[in-house]
Amino acid sequence: MSKFFCNVILIMFVVGCVPLETKQAAFPDMYTDARPTSILILPAINKSTASDAASYITATLTQPFADAGYYVFPTLLTTDIFNKEGILDGRQALGIPKSVFKKSFGADSVLFVTINKWDKNYAILAANVTVAMSYVLISTTTEEVLWSYDQEIVIDTGGDSSAGLLGALIATAINTAVQDYIPIAQKVNNAAVATLPVGVYHPSAGVDGAVTGVSTEAKNRALK
Amino acid sequence: MRYNKGIYILLFVLLLSGCVVTSPVGYYWGSYSKTYYTLLKDPSEKNVLAHEDNLRKIVRVSEEKNLKVAPGIQAELGYLISKREENQEATALYEKEVKLYPESRVFLERLISSNNK
Numbered sequence: 001m002s003k004f005f006c007n008v009i010l011i012m013f014v015v016g017c018v019p020l021e022t023k024q025a026a027f028p029d030m031y032t033d034a035r036p037t038s039i040l041i042l043p044a045i046n047k048s049t050a051s052d053a054a055s056y057i058t059a060t061l062t063q064p065f066a067d068a069g070y071y072v073f074p075t076l077l078t079t080d081i082f083n084k085e086g087i088l089d090g091r092q093a094l095g096i097p098k099s100v101f102k103k104s105f106g107a108d109s110v111l112f113v114t115i116n117k118w119d120k121n122y123a124i125l126a127a128n129v130t131v132a133m134s135y136v137l138i139s140t141t142t143e144e145v146l147w148s149y150d151q152e153i154v155i156d157t158g159g160d161s162s163a164g165l166l167g168a169l170i171a172t173a174i175n176t177a178v179q180d181y182i183p184i185a186q187k188v189n190n191a192a193v194a195t196l197p198v199g200v201y202h203p204s205a206g207v208d209g210a211v212t213g214v215s216t217e218a219k220n221r222a223l224k
Numbered sequence: 225m226r227y228n229k230g231i232y233i234l235l236f237v238l239l240l241s242g243c244v245v246t247s248p249v250g251y252y253w254g255s256y257s258k259t260y261y262t263l264l265k266d267p268s269e270k271n272v273l274a275h276e277d278n279l280r281k282i283v284r285v286s287e288e289k290n291l292k293v294a295p296g297i298q299a300e301l302g303y304l305i306s307k308r309e310e311n312q313e314a315t316a317l318y319e320k321e322v323k324l325y326p327e328s329r330v331f332l333e334r335l336i337s338s339n340n341k
Contacts, residue, residue, distance in 0.1 A: 037327050038327040038328075052265065055261055055264040055265055056261060058260075058264060059257045059258075059260040059261035059264055060257045060261075062256075062295070062296060063253055063256065063257065063294075066249070066251060066294055066295045066296070067248060067249050067251060068249075069249060070295075071295045071325045071327035071328065072295050072296055073296065073328070073331060074295075074296030074297075074299045074300040074303070075296075076260070076263075076296075076300045076303060076304075077299060077300065077303045077335075080303075104330075104331075105330060105331045106327065106328070106329060106330025106331055107331075108327075182257050182258060182261055185257075186257065201249055201295075202248075202249055203249075
């Protein structure tokens with residue numbers, strides 16, 4: 001390891017940054033035969049107060065995981081099938097042996113997604129949205145956790161101080177009402193998936209182990 | 225090297241001209257998330273059709289650009305079509321998905337056999 005790199009890590013510790021790991025150190029199973037080729041996404045577990053949050057997340061989840069090189073089962077179909085089986089929320093699938101998903105879907109792994117926060121905050125001169133998510137990918141063969149991550153983002157959604165106090169108030173209210181949340185959902189998903197070792201359809205499959213930026217704390221927090 | 229440079233310039237021009245935006249793996253998604261979200265929010269006939277049109281466009285553009293159609297797209301399109309009892313077209317789309325992504329075989333073969341009943 002170069003001296004420069006060591007210094008960077010040392011400085012990050014000193015300034016109180018979170019400790020970061022490489023993808024391979026954080027998720028070693030993903031660099032063995034245990035790495036899945038396909039992901040079955042279970043209906044989102046919504047612990048937030050926003051009822052529409054699950055739709056935003058469901059509509060934006062497939063793309064980043066497919067772009068990371070995995071086969072993602074089409075959620076439009078799988079959600080319908082889960083619903084017919086009485087599973088409307090991923091919580092109801094927690095107790096099911098993962099081998100069931102291997103048998104009925106042929107899926108190598110299942111993804112549990114939890115929406116922890118979807119908070120719209122208003123203030124006079126500013127507004128923002130805080131979204132916090134947990135992602136847990138589990139092998140359907142070994143039942144082991146293959147990848148987990150906790151991701152929170154805060155997006156500024158309004159407030160324009162140049163328009164004066166009343167103008168700002170109106171702008172904030174309007175912005176928050178018509179806010180398009182799809183880019184926000186995409187942003188939180190993309191940020192989390194950036195820590196996922198890529199799959200077989202990605203050109204860097206198996207060789208991205210040295211990529212760093214995985215927060216150990218975020219990895220562990222998702223499992224709580 | 226000169227050849228490589230030419231490709232980059234070509235890609236850059238393509239990007240600038242707004243031809244198609246693909247992901248790093250090379251999938252074209254169009255406005256997939258948008259029409260899917262609208263359908264989830266309100267599964268009216270109009271919104272289902274809008275998503276179906278969008279899926280058809282994704283398949284068409286991918287084929288035109290010689291890109292691999294993204295995972296799930298053809299299966300999803302087949303599923304929407306099968307709801308109208310147009311089982312032949314649906315089955316053909318499921319078979320295309322299985323050919324492109326063998327991971328989907330176990331799952332889609334069930335749908336194919338139920339379509340053929």
